[in-house]
Amino acid sequence: MKPYKNKINRIRSFALALIFIGFVIMYFGIFFKKYPVVMVIFMLLGLLSIVASTIVYFWIGMLSTKAVQVVCPNCGKPTKVLGRVDMCGHCREPLTLDPELEGKEFDESYNRNRPAREGK
Template sequence: MGIKYSNKINKIRTFALGLVFAGLFISYLGVFFRESPLVMALFILIGFLAIILSTVVYFWIGMLSTKTVQVVCPTCGKPTKMLGRVDACMYCKQPLTMDRELEGKEFDEAYNRKQKRADN
């Protein structure tokens, strides 16, 4: 079985979800420091900030996903959103590109970076 790639939008959403769980976990750690209200409050505050950061990331990716190009995946036939020159299908993980110069080349997410564009 080949390499499975993941969609950039899903990666960012997964990161934001991880921030939510990390924030809840950090806040919960504050319970173990009930004897020291300052340390307990510090843990709860750090956890709260992680949850707020996840909200910002979710908002940012939501705004970014409104500017994506929607294409139909040639493999599974489902509509998926493309972010950048190369991306992967959200459903079947098929590598996708809309750049004619990259057709037939090995899939590399570095094609989305400006340095890699100059190396073509």
């Protein structure tokens, strides 16, 4: 069974990882003090990673304002649902707003515009 996560939390984790990756890239630049051009390249790549993280955080923040807030039937806590199916951000309960999908096995492919092929 694949461990599913809430989409908003997954994207926020990716943005946080970008920040740490940027710091690590910048740290590698310190090893090239004798070659200022290489050091500056590492510093700029790290900065680009941190800027990309800022853009992702802004994007998910805007996306989060459009998400539908529901109360999870399992844990009773409010959570946001993006797309047709999502997981509760607290207890990982599968959630859907589409009455056609109620009772079906959770599959993230339901969020795609075209239906998933059978057997895949």
